[in-house]
Amino acid sequence: MDNISIQIPAALFCALYERFGQHTESQIVSCLQDLAGSNASLTSPSSLRPKPGTITGRVWEIADQIKANDGNAQRNAVVQACIEEGINMNTANTQYSHWAKENQRTS
DSSP states (O other), X not given: OOOOOOOXXXXXXXXXXXXXXXXXXXXXXXXXXXXXXXXXXXXXXXXXXXXXTSHXXXXXXXXXXXXXXXXXXXXXXXXXXXXXTTOOHHHHHHHHHHHHXXXXXXX
């Protein structure tokens, strides 16, 4: 079994989303790991989303933001925005590929 679904009160999820935004899922998983007292990864191995606050995570945030604003995030727009923030072009291209794969899978 790779994943299970749980239910939480809507008000609790809204409060979490208000605080963590797009990173709500990773925060919930992190807290569950803490509760389990284990450093073992509880996330799906197919999930490539990097942790918030990292350079690679910033690429994903930029892609998410462009997609939210434009309805689609083209590679060239994401990479250009990353370069403008001082992120290495190769890092931006690699992370865009991971982001696009993840978004295709979850769409």
